[in-house]
Amino acid sequence: MILETIEVGGCRSYLLGCSDTHLATVIDPEISAVERYRGLASRHGLSIRFAIDTHTHADHFSAAREIARALDAQVVMSHLSVAPYVDLRLDDGDMLLVGNLRLRAMATPGHTADSTTYIVGDHAFTGDTLLIGGTGRTDLPTGDPDKLYDSLFGRLLMLDPATQIHPAHEYKGRAGSTIGEEIASNPRLQKTGRAEFVAMMRALDIKAPTHLTEALRVNMSGKKSVAQLLAEAGAGTPFMAMSELSARLAARQNDLVVLDVREKDAYDAGHLPGARHLPRGQLELRVNETFPDPTVRIVAICEFGKISTLAAATLRSLGFMHAVALDGGMKAWREAGLAVET
Numbered sequence: 642m643i644l645e646t647i648e649v650g651g652c653r654s655y656l657l658g659c660s661d662t663h664l665a666t667v668i669d670p671e672i673s674a675v676e677r678y679r680g681l682a683s684r685h686g687l688s689i690r691f692a693i694d695t696h697t698h699a700d701h702f703s704a705a706r707e708i709a710r711a712l713d714a715q716v717v718m719s720h721l722s723v724a725p726y727v728d729l730r731l732d733d734g735d736m737l738l739v740g741n742l743r744l745r746a747m748a749t750p751g752h753t754a755d756s757t758t759y760i761v762g763d764h765a766f767t768g769d770t771l772l773i774g775g776t777g778r779t780d781l782p783t784g785d786p787d788k789l790y791d792s793l794f795g796r797l798l799m800l801d802p803a804t805q806i807h808p809a810h811e812y813k814g815r816a817g818s819t820i821g822e823e824i825a826s827n828p829r830l831q832k833t834g835r836a837e838f839v840a841m842m843r844a845l846d847i848k849a850p851t852h853l854t855e856a857l858r859v860n861m862s863g864k865k866s867v868a869q870l871l872a873e874a875g876a877g878t879p880f881m882a883m884s885e886l887s888a889r890l891a892a893r894q895n896d897l898v899v900l901d902v903r904e905k906d907a908y909d910a911g912h913l914p915g916a917r918h919l920p921r922g923q924l925e926l927r928v929n930e931t932f933p934d935p936t937v938r939i940v941a942i943c944e945f946g947k948i949s950t951l952a953a954a955t956l957r958s959l960g961f962m963h964a965v966a967l968d969g970g971m972k973a974w975r976e977a978g979l980a981v982e983t
């Protein structure tokens with residue numbers, strides 16, 4: 642068995658491979674680590690066949706779908722997951738063959754309704770059901786402390802005490818733990834009575850994760866995060882450096898049009914010399930009258946350089962093949978002391 646642990650912030654994900662067949666799965670992949678999974682897989686000569694999410698994550702963006710698409714792998718989740726892009730849905734007790742590795746799915750609801758632990762030999766991938774020195778919270782959508790109690794005390798903790806646990810989060814960099822060590826020292830597991838345990842979980846006052854609604858929305862729908870949307874727009878759009886634009890404006894070559902896509906009050910307060918104004922919100926509807934010539938070179942600018950990237954991508958998709966976005970925005974332009982007119 643080949644096992645690699647990948648850390649992204651407090652998130653832990655895994656690359657698990659069969660050393661005989663070189664088939665592999667990723668478990669709880671995170672969106673910013675996609676290239677790391679691919680790199681690790683090729684270093685070990687592994688072919689990734691599955692992307693497993695132990696549950697619907699509320700605090701980070703799953704990469705299961707991206708990996709499945711890029712590598713022709715299958716997304717695996719519980720039957721209770723609402724995500725529409727899951728290829729293989731598992732019931733409690735189902736087994737997944739990853740080459741010669743046999744991963745058994747054990748339904749362990751509580752942190753979320755779809756939480757599942759995957760067990761292979763003496764290793765358990767516990768998702769957020771059981772963490773090192775903690776448990777997943779139960780106050781987010783579909784969480785249920787009563788069910789977590791049953792999942793822990795009725796199922797997970799009944800595994801062989803030597804079973805190594807691999808959770809989806811670890812914030813203190815601890816290498817690993819076992820079921821036996823957790824039973825002995827995990828503070829949350831010292832409340833062994835149901836009522837006490839449930840009361841303790843209900844009393845926890847943990848702040849909501851930073852990306853809660855966006856992560857849930859994206860993970861439940863398989864659609865895009867705002868960062869992905871911007872990254873895709875940026876990947877399909879050339880940029881122009883502020884120094885390049887400044888030099889071209891100073892030379893009065895008249896070979897481009899600066900298009901300011903901010904709102905009117907921002908434009909009125911100060912814009913680039915000669916900049917045209919067309920707010921992003923009206924771009925599609927007014928672009929024909931504003932730019933009758935589709936060959937014109939348009940440099941889109943906004944306050945911070947993000948909306949202008951979307952605007953340039955929109956212009957390109959409409960057939961303005963010389964549209965670019967400024968690398969920067971009005972804020973950076975002003976701070977650089979470059980020319981502004983009011």
Ligand SMILES: [Fe+2]
Pocket residue numbers: 696697698699700752769777
């Ligand atoms: Fe979670």
